[in-house]
Amino acid sequence: MDTKGLDRLLARCLKNDRRSQEALYNRFYGYALSVALPYCAHEEEAREVLNDAFLKVFTTLYRYDPTYAFATWLRTIVVRTAINRYKSRQKEIVFLDLTESLDIPVEDDFLSKLAAEDLLLQIQKLPPAYRLTLNLFALEGYTHAEIAETLGISVGTSKSNLSKAKTKLKQLMIEQLPKKHGF
Numbered sequence: 001m002d003t004k005g006l007d008r009l010l011a012r013c014l015k016n017d018r019r020s021q022e023a024l025y026n027r028f029y030g031y032a033l034s035v036a037l038p039y040c041a042h043e044e045e046a047r048e049v050l051n052d053a054f055l056k057v058f059t060t061l062y063r064y065d066p067t068y069a070f071a072t073w074l075r076t077i078v079v080r081t082a083i084n085r086y087k088s089r090q091k092e093i094v095f096l097d098l099t100e101s102l103d104i105p106v107e108d109d110f111l112s113k114l115a116a117e118d119l120l121l122q123i124q125k126l127p128p129a130y131r132l133t134l135n136l137f138a139l140e141g142y143t144h145a146e147i148a149e150t151l152g153i154s155v156g157t158s159k160s161n162l163s164k165a166k167t168k169l170k171q172l173m174i175e176q177l178p179k180k181h182g183f
Helices: 003-014 018-039 043-063 070-089 116-124 128-138 144-151 155-181
Strands: none
Touching: 003 018, 003 043, 018 043, 018 070, 018 116, 018 128, 043 070, 070 128, 070 144, 116 155, 128 144, 128 155, 144 155
């Protein structure tokens, strides 16, 4: 959909046109789900976050500034919805670039054998505080000070959670490799 088409769709959504809202939802469903999934313990929870986020989109669409990309605004709402869910339910997940964030040497061949789905499953096994801290740091680019402020924890706790998340994720991945890939 081109920019003008999206602008027209958003204008109709502002008028509470249900078909337009459904069209917008369907157009951005996959994108929003991919944003929500790393923050959630499972796909069903990600869909709940996505649906809550779209409800916020439709009720606050009048605040959207069309000089910015709609997808960026939507991403912000999805991430904030997931964070708020974490704060209220103490659940979250992360996704990251393991080769950089975990400092795993490239010669450790198991990363290339671990499919993205396997990685996501291992990340979902991390304790909630570790997953959210790691996600905010690695995926969203938050500093430890920003994480501390967002989650209501100390900078030291943020650093500790990140370190423990990396260590635990390495352990989970190494344990999973023989089962999944016959090593």
